[in-house]
Amino acid sequence: MTTLSQLQPQALWQWFEQICAIPHPSKHEQALSAHIQAWAKDKQLDVVEDKVGNLIIKKPATAGMENCKTVVLQAHIDMVPQKNADKEHDFEKDPIEAYVDGDWVKAKGTTLGADNGIGMASALAVLGADDIAHGPLEVLLTIDEEAGMTGAFGLEAGMLEAEILINTDSEQEGEIYMGCAGGVDAQLTVPMVWQSPEPTNASYKLSVSGLKGGHSGVNIHLGRGNANKLLARFLFDHADELAIELTQFVGGSLRNAIPREAAISFMIPPENLTLLQTRIGEFQALVREELAIADPGTLLTLEEIPAEKQVMSEDCQQILVDLLNACPNGVIRMSDEVEGVTETSLNVGVISTESDSVQILCLIRSLIDSGRSEVEGVLTSLANLAGANVEFSGAYPGWKPDNSSPVMASVRQTYEAIYNKEPTIMVIHAGLECGLFKKPYPEMDMVSIGPTIRYPHSPDEKVNITTVGQYWKLLLAVLERTPAKD
Structure with missing residues (x-):
């Protein structure tokens, strides 16, 4: 060899x-x-x-x-x-x-x-x-x-x-x-209030894996799946129907890498387990069809975990899911001056659940300062609407x-x-x-x-x-x- x-x-x-x-x-x-x-x-x-x-x-x-x-x-x-x-x-x-x-x-x-x-x-x-x-x-x-x-x-x-x-x-x-391109880090902080779960609910963990990931600049135009955004989409579509009570959302590990893996922990009524499994299967098939060329290996895995003692309040969960689902991700605009090159992009890179908040770390990139400023404004508006906080740091030209x-x-x-x-x-x-x-x-x-x-x-x-x-x-x-x- x-x-x-x-x-x-x-x-x-x-x-x-x-x-x-x-x-x-x-x-x-x-x-x-x-x-x-x-x-x-x-x-x-x-x-x-x-x-x-x-x-x-x-x-x-x-x-x-x-x-x-x-x-x-x-x-x-x-x-x-x-x-x-x-x-x-x-x-x-x-x-x-x-x-x-x-x-x-x-x-x-x-x-x-x-x-x-x-x-x-x-x-x-x-x-x-x-x-x-x-x-x-x-x-x-x-x-x-x-x-x-x-x-x-x-x-x-x-x-x-x-x-x-x-x-x-x-x-x-x-x-x-x-x-x-230049860039800037954006950290969204969504305040969390916790409450007791329904006493008869069962606890599960749903993981997304199998994605290609890659460089959040060089590969961002390839249309690959973002594990954080996929789970946010699943929750937006099915959290109410399944009576999901979220306990944790974690995903990605670096703000400059497209997230390949993410996981949510939650509780649901035991009688909704069969429907949950059905919806997971349907969602996996849907995503694999949508990403058949760019990212065909999407895998959703469900496992039972020990019962949790607290869950997100209904209002906090709704705000988090809406914010993540609405947050832009990927190519924002292609360059007019340089053919085939992304001008402005956003990567929803890392999500972590803390004791009093959920934090979302993004990386904005742009060839022009005004493009970066525009996305900063979009995230600020989303934070304002959600009652969240946003901080920008580490800007580089x-x-x-x-x-x-x-x-x-x-x-x-x-x-x-x-x-x-x-x-x-x-x-x-x-x-x-x-x-x-x-x-x-x-x-x-x-x-x-x-x-x-x-x-x-x-x-x-x-x-x-x-x-x-x-x-x-x-x-x-x-x-x-x-x-x-x-």
């Missing part, structure tokens, strides 16, 4: 194998960061950890390229921790079980971390090589990109000397990215496209020279860190490239081996063509 370290380019894949072996979910990147710092010091490279935890590693130019502009290769250290329900895995302790499947690298039951582990591996492989031509080189590895962009927010002016930044967090070979970018032109020309075809110049509906870097480094010229990665932020994540080689070849050629200082 082929192992990662046997793949080409070998130096890149050897680094990715090491990255997979060291746990590094968002907020828990310390072990991988320490490993990289120790390696850099052993290679006698200049390495600094800034006050928020970002790593900056510098390497002198190769012979003859000392007068070139300084280039920074940028990736983020953290990965999204998502796993299938039947997979035993602790992302803070267990390595990622990566394996080769034909022309793809996948992981067993979890996210792979190719987002952005391949980009990180490529930057480290360049640092470690003696036979790659480049000018003065910096590598910036940021923390916490997937859970709040803490590293990018905390990057200070003066830490980098580079005039050119190559972001390695794109996920489609043959596409060059020159812009991205988009990366405004620059058609006159010299580095974008250089990457495009280099790609054409290597592959004898034109790459696609794109804007991505995801939150690259480039927009945040523009604040401390407004004059820095930026571009984003990467290999083909499918289904990031889900256990179906996989990276195409051939395109990793193509991306690597392009990256080295771009570095070799670094322009001279003005």
Whole structure:
């Protein structure tokens, strides 16, 4: 069986194998960061950890390229921790079980971390090589990109000397990215009043699973099922008919991942069990028909659970169900300027039941500030109507496209020279860190490239081996063509 370290380019894949072996979910990147710092010091490279935890590693130019502009290769250290329900895995302790499947690298039951582990591996492989031509080189590895962009927010002016930044967090070979969406987190809090259930009622748990999920930006236009929204729809259609008394609603785990799984706990009169089972079967058939192409594996599972001591009051339950059912989700608007790219979207990402409330965490993305503001207004109106509270936090700017970018032109020309075809110049509906870097480094010229990665932020994540080689070849050629200082 082929192992990662046997793949080409070998130096890149050897680094990715090491990255997979060291746990590094968002907020828990310390072990991988320490490993990289120790390696850099052993290679006698200049390495600094800034006050928020970002790593900056510098390497002198190769012979003859000392007068070139300084280039920074940028990736983020953290990965999204998502796993299938039947997979035993602790992302803070267990390595990622990566394996080769034909022309793809996948992981067993979890996210792979190719987002952005391949980009990180490529930057480290360049640092470690003696036979790659480049000018003065910096590598910036940021923390916490997937859970709040803490590293990018905390990057200070003066830490980098580079005039050119190559972001390695794109996920489609043959596409060059020159812009991205901005975003903001929205948390809706629905106050809860609890009451005693009907004494003869029985308790059950209804779970939704089998959905594909995925990246709430890159995959949002694919029309996949959202487990939170599906259960809200079921409750809206059948809660009254079945005399459901809700006790809990939980779903999703990350605001930037389309929820694959969700569950509600509730109590019903025992005589309604047969009707409940019928309605579940009908709803599953309906959803599978609706999502036959986009998400055909929807599975609803009912199980009996121990009796609950309290249930949501009738008014609170009604407000919660109405709010969730009315909440927009998915694509809000497609871009008029960039064909095939989502302009504005909303992901109803995480629902949790607390002692005094139910909290709903969403992520709004938009290529334009007014689009983001419009959705903020919609959620505010819904909260006002429901008597709920909404808070917006963690707003980050988009990366405004620059058609006159010299580095974008250089990457495009280099790609054409290597592959004898034109790459696609794109804007991505995801939150690259480039927009945040523009604040401390407004004059820095930026571009984003990467290999083909499918289904990031889900256990179906996989990276195409051939395109990793193509991306690597392009990256080295771009570095070799670094322009001279003005």
